[in-house]
Amino acid sequence: MREIIEGRVWTLGRDVDTDQIISGKYLTIIDPNVLKTKVLEIGLPEFASQSRPGDILVADANFGSGSSREHAPQALRAAGVGAIVADSFARIFYRNSINLGIPTIEAPGVRALFERFDPARIDMRAGSVTNVRTGRSISFPPLPPHLIDLLEAGGLVEKVRRELAARHPPAGTMPR
Amino acid sequence: MSATARGHGMTLAEKILARASATESVVPGQIVEGTVDLAMMHEQGAQTVQPFHEMGATRVWDPDRVVIAIDHWVPASTEGAAVLHRILRKFADEVHLPHFYDVGNHGICHQILAENGWVVPGDLAVGTDSHTNMLGAMGAVAAGIGPTEMAAVLALGRLWLKVPPTLRIEVRGTLGPGVTAKDLVLRTLGEVKTTGATYKAVEWTGPTIAKLGMPERLTICNMTTEMGAKCGMVAPDGTTMEYLARTAKHAMHPLQPDADASYERILRLDVDGMPPMVACPYSPDNVRPLPEVAREHIRVDQAFLGSCTNARIEDLREGAAILKGHKVHPRVRFIVSPASTAIYRQCLSEGLVDLYTEAGAVFTNSSCSACFGGNMGIIAPDEVCASSSNRNFPGRMGPKEGRIYLMSPAATVAAAIRGELADPREYA
Ligand code: SF4
Numbered sequence: 001m002r003e004i005i006e007g008r009v010w011t012l013g014r015d016v017d018t019d020q021i022i023s024g025k026y027l028t029i030i031d032p033n034v035l036k037t038k039v040l041e042i043g044l045p046e047f048a049s050q051s052r053p054g055d056i057l058v059a060d061a062n063f064g065s066g067s068s069r070e071h072a073p074q075a076l077r078a079a080g081v082g083a084i085v086a087d088s089f090a091r092i093f094y095r096n097s098i099n100l101g102i103p104t105i106e107a108p109g110v111r112a113l114f115e116r117f118d119p120a121r122i123d124m125r126a127g128s129v130t131n132v133r134t135g136r137s138i139s140f141p142p143l144p145p146h147l148i149d150l151l152e153a154g155g156l157v158e159k160v161r162r163e164l165a166a167r168h169p170p171a172g173t174m175p176r
Numbered sequence: 177m178s179a180t181a182r183g184h185g186m187t188l189a190e191k192i193l194a195r196a197s198a199t200e201s202v203v204p205g206q207i208v209e210g211t212v213d214l215a216m217m218h219e220q221g222a223q224t225v226q227p228f229h230e231m232g233a234t235r236v237w238d239p240d241r242v243v244i245a246i247d248h249w250v251p252a253s254t255e256g257a258a259v260l261h262r263i264l265r266k267f268a269d270e271v272h273l274p275h276f277y278d279v280g281n282h283g284i285c286h287q288i289l290a291e292n293g294w295v296v297p298g299d300l301a302v303g304t305d306s307h308t309n310m311l312g313a314m315g316a317v318a319a320g321i322g323p324t325e326m327a328a329v330l331a332l333g334r335l336w337l338k339v340p341p342t343l344r345i346e347v348r349g350t351l352g353p354g355v356t357a358k359d360l361v362l363r364t365l366g367e368v369k370t371t372g373a374t375y376k377a378v379e380w381t382g383p384t385i386a387k388l389g390m391p392e393r394l395t396i397c398n399m400t401t402e403m404g405a406k407c408g409m410v411a412p413d414g415t416t417m418e419y420l421a422r423t424a425k426h427a428m429h430p431l432q433p434d435a436d437a438s439y440e441r442i443l444r445l446d447v448d449g450m451p452p453m454v455a456c457p458y459s460p461d462n463v464r465p466l467p468e469v470a471r472e473h474i475r476v477d478q479a480f481l482g483s484c485t486n487a488r489i490e491d492l493r494e495g496a497a498i499l500k501g502h503k504v505h506p507r508v509r510f511i512v513s514p515a516s517t518a519i520y521r522q523c524l525s526e527g528l529v530d531l532y533t534e535a536g537a538v539f540t541n542s543s544c545s546a547c548f549g550g551n552m553g554i555i556a557p558d559e560v561c562a563s564s565s566n567r568n569f570p571g572r573m574g575p576k577e578g579r580i581y582l583m584s585p586a587a588t589v590a591a592a593i594r595g596e597l598a599d600p601r602e603y604a
Contacts, residue, residue, distance in 0.1 A: 042576045068305055160328045161230065
């Protein structure tokens with residue numbers, strides 16, 4: 001996990017639900033590289049073609065509400081989103097997004113700070129999001145230790161892989 | 177009306193999570209590792225297979241606690257869906273998962289769990305679908321998770337959870353004729369809103385809830401998902417135990433909330449005199465009294481009686497009672513989709529399939545059907561659907577402009593007959 005995340009901002013409104021991030025008609029697609037071409041087709045249609053790796057999403061309240069589809073954060077990860085910051089998140093989206101290793105930050109009031117394409121700077125340790133153009137910034141409670149662990153491992157897959165590997169050391173390793 | 181109660185006891189969700197994490201007591205905000213009693217996957221479970229292997233896992237922690245039920249595209253309607261089903265069948269074979277509800281024995285995943293006793297009082301259940309909340313009706317904590325998280329559950333049999341604060345909803349009064357549990361949950365959504373219970377547990381209680389049967393409790397717990405809740409539940413009582421008497425798949429722990437539990441908020445509702453309700457586009461919390469909306473003569477192109485919220489035998493009987501002696505409006509496509517194969521067969525034996533199809537409805541195989549805009553029953557951009565399902569977001573039935581009104585099964589049928597939104601009490 002990078003401690004400082006910088007990128008160009010795309011702004012979104014409130015209640016952007018998972019249908020708007022990946023429409024129901026694409027749910028049989030599981031290749032993230034195909035999904036990324038459909039991402040935010042309803043919520044922000046120009047995003048898929050114009051976004052650049054490292055771009056940051058700044059949304060209003062209740063981002064990712066609706067279904068449990070992991071296609072939504074997967075498509076955003078495949079599109080190279082550097083972080084998602086919102087006034088608030090829907091719970092399953094939040095978990096999925098963190099589990100995939102995307103820095104996902106709840107910072108009430110953040111949406112009002114940004115306009116499209118403003119440069120943002122996020123300090124994960126200190127817990128702050130700054131609009132580099134205006135200099136205005138907002139703080140957020142730093143993530144709890146187990147979520148930091150998860151992001152530091154690069155997501156849940158890697159975290160569980162380490163845990164299972166520690167439990168069953170590969171043949172030839174000495175028991176500790 | 178809202179109030180806060182502070183005590184030292186535990187809410188139902190806290191009791192269940194304390195049990196799941198083998199600790200004496202828990203408090204909201206605490207992070208616990210919970211042992212999972214039941215894990216459910218539907219088509220989204222196909223995305224679990226790759227992370228499961230990437231984690232280096234080879235065995236499922238307890239194959240008898242895993243249920244796979246495909247429902248979104250059954251039988252497969254696209255090549256993509258066929259591939260998802262194939263991935264799941266292969267995986268079930270490889271890691272020996274015997275409880276696979278495949279085509280011919282299928283149904284909406286949550287209904288499969290309910291009618292086969294897979295979730296029982298005191299359980300911590302997780303599923304790869306957001307409406308897993310529905311199973312909280314059994315007096316359990318049941319929550320939706322994503323497929324990567326499910327891979328970790330399959331490998332380890334546990335997951336981390338932040339103990340949620342509880343919103344207690346106390347309901348009193350009597351639901352009038354033609355007014356149902358669906359109207360109650362819609363009205364509640366109108367007050368709580370789609371973010372009002374985010375990260376929270378919802379505990380339904382009060383004399384009105386005590387009188388509801390299990391199908392109705394399933395409906396009100398189902399739509400706690402639309403409130404943003406992690407889980408929604410009804411404490412187990414005689415009704416619960418009777419429902420599960422012959423089907424419970426594992427030991428029951430009928431936990432109750434403590435009398436001095438701490439609630440973050442208590443919402444008190446009185447349903448005496450409450451009219452049927454409707455959630456207007458484009459949000460399940462955009463709720464108004466149905467008679468008032470019906471006066472605007474909103475023309476309906478499609479009606480959908482289906483989904484995990486309201487496609488149980490009781491719902492289909494309720495609809496049939498309204499439809500009897502009427503015809504579906506010639507301009508309306510009326511789709512009826514029972515929630516499971518068992519319900520489908522029940523409809524056949526009760527003559528409901530004849531009744532619906534004679535009136536001009538299409539009676540489909542059991543699946544999610546038109547609920548999610550990815551399989552069948554898609555509407556055109558300028559069309560309107562009256563639906564007994566649970567979501568009406570932009571794009572839910574296909575095009576983002578399509579307008580969906582959410583209502584009870586009775587009101588859905590009334591709309592199918594009249595060709596516009598209608599008060600079902602006029603057909604009773
Ligand atoms: S019926 Fe609708 S809400 Fe229920 S599981 Fe299927 S798609 Fe989801």
